[in-house]
Amino acid sequence: MSAHAGAQDREPGPIAALSDVVEFLRTLPPFDALSQADVERVAASTEIEFFPAGSTIFSQGAQPVEHLRVVRTGAVEIVLAGRVLDLLAAGELFGHSSMLSGLPPGFAARALEDTLCYRIPQEVARSVLARPESVGFVARSLLEMHASAPTALTQRRPDGDPSGQPVGALIRDPPVLCSPQTSIRRAAEMMTAAGASAVVLLALAIVSYRQIGYWNDEFTVWTHAAEVNKYHWLARDNVAALLWEQGKPLEAQQYFRQAAAINPDDSFSNMQIGYYEQATGNLQGAIAHYQHALKDQSLPDDTKALLWRNMGVAYRNLGDRANSLECFRQSASFGKH
Numbered sequence: 456m457s458a459h460a461g462a463q464d465r466e467p468g469p470i471a472a473l474s475d476v477v478e479f480l481r482t483l484p485p486f487d488a489l490s491q492a493d494v495e496r497v498a499a500s501t502e503i504e505f506f507p508a509g510s511t512i513f514s515q516g517a518q519p520v521e522h523l524r525v526v527r528t529g530a531v532e533i534v535l536a537g538r539v540l541d542l543l544a545a546g547e548l549f550g551h552s553s554m555l556s557g558l559p560p561g562f563a564a565r566a567l568e569d570t571l572c573y574r575i576p577q578e579v580a581r582s583v584l585a586r587p588e589s590v591g592f593v594a595r596s597l598l599e600m601h602a603s604a605p606t607a608l609t610q611r612r613p614d615g616d617p618s619g620q621p622v623g624a625l626i627r628d629p630p631v632l633c634s635p636q637t638s639i640r641r642a643a644e645m646m647t648a649a650g651a652s653a654v655v656l657l658a659l660a661i662v663s664y665r666q667i668g669y670w671n672d673e674f675t676v677w678t679h680a681a682e683v684n685k686y687h688w689l690a691r692d693n694v695a696a697l698l699w700e701q702g703k704p705l706e707a708q709q710y711f712r713q714a715a716a717i718n719p720d721d722s723f724s725n726m727q728i729g730y731y732e733q734a735t736g737n738l739q740g741a742i743a744h745y746q747h748a749l750k751d752q753s754l755p756d757d758t759k760a761l762l763w764r765n766m767g768v769a770y771r772n773l774g775d776r777a778n779s780l781e782c783f784r785q786s787a788s789f790g791k792h
Contacts, residue, residue, distance in 0.1 A: 476501055476573065479527065483546050485589035497583065502574045503527070506566035513550065515563040520553040523580035529570025530787065534563040539771060542567065542764055544787045551584060681710070688717040692724055704731065715744075722751035726762065738769040745769075760789035 476498040480486040486494055504524070506512055512531065513520055526547050533541040533549070540562065543549055553560040554577050583589060674697050680690035695710035708731050714724040729744035745762045748754070754762075767782030 473498055479546075480525070480573070483525065483548070485583055485586070485592040488586070488589065489583065493583075497575060497579055500576055500579045504572045504574050506531075506570045506572065508566055508568045508570075510566050512564040512566060512572070513560055515561065516559045518559065519557050520550040520560055521577050522550060523548060523554055523575045523577070523584075524550050524564075525573040525575070527571040527573055530567040530783075531570060531572075532565045532567045534565055535561070540768060542767065542783050542786065544760070551580065554580060555584065681713075686717055688714040688721055688724070691717070692721065695724070695727065699727070719747070720750070722748040722754060726758075729762075729765065733765060733769055738773050742766050742769050756789040760786045763789070 473495075477491075477494050480498060480501075481489070481491070481494045486497065489497070504512075506529075512524070515535065526543050526545050526549075528545055531543040531547075531549065532539050533543065549564055550560070584592075674694065677690045677693040677697065680687050681694055684690065691710040691714040695707040695714065698704075698707035698710065708728065711724040711727045711731075714721050715728060718724075725744045725748040729741045729748065732738075732744060733741035745766045749759060749762055763782050763786035767779045767786060770776075770779035770782055
């Protein structure tokens with residue numbers, strides 16, 4: 456493991472012991488699925504980078520990213536066309552979409568504060584992300600990017616204010632499809648070239664291809680349960696989740712909204728409605744649903760962090776800097792340490 460200066464050739468931060476890197480990485484997906492020996496090999500190739508507050512880690516449209524980065528301390532902003540879409544805290548990974556595809560990054564990464572990152576060479580990172588047990592992580596990370604940065608869906612359309620576009624404008628493009636045998640590198644190339652909405656649909660396809668064999672039976676069971684019991688909110692949640700996995704967000708929303716109407720305390724349906732409202736430009740509506748979901752104290756910390764972060768992005772896009780910063784602080788308080 457070596458140390459490496461950041462964007463402005465500043466001196467690197469303190470060099471952590473190899474054992475510290477191992478202990479940190481082994482708690483994070485996808486490294487948590489590796490053996491101890493494999494994590495040690497990744498750690499041995501890892502460099503430490505220091506980025507002063509405000510410095511650019513990589514630029515949108517620049518040369519393809521050649522490393523996988525993990526935030527160790529500090530915070531990293533994900534920026535698209537000058538707008539902050541997301542805030543990454545300690546333990547979060549970034550840069551892997553461009554690294555896997557070999558295409559220029561679709562967004563910029565910038566240090567919000569003085570930040571230390573672990574930098575893993577692409578040959579090592581690819582060997583980790585290409586494992587079958589890592590496919591779910593790659594797909595989920597793309598889904599989270601979609602959920603927490605919904606404006607990416609509209610930014611690539613130059614005609615008019617994105618928040619004022621109809622829902623059909625967000626989902627009109629045909630999805631990119633690939634078989635389960637498609638390599639992650641090829642899938643990433645297809646996703647990056649096609650755009651953000653196709654990324655989401657393909658990520659869902661990667662996660663759920665093993666379910667295709669029994670999806671129809673499960674869908675029939677839950678649909679029937681919803682039809683015969685008008686108060687069965689859980690059945691509606693399950694129908695909605697299956698529709699979402701099949702790339703049918705409009706149909707899924709109908710069931711999520713029915714579930715929330717039956718059981719207003721259902722955090723799952725409120726989260727999904729919030730994601731959709733944010734993606735379609737109804738930021739106030741999204742915030743209201745996120746706040747309702749956060750009343751569920753049983754939510755995992757990583758889910759709470761994501762909801763607070765999504766609200767921070769929504770407030771920021773509304774021009775409410777004070778509430779945005781408070782939400783980002785709340786999100787960071789649930790981050791990995």
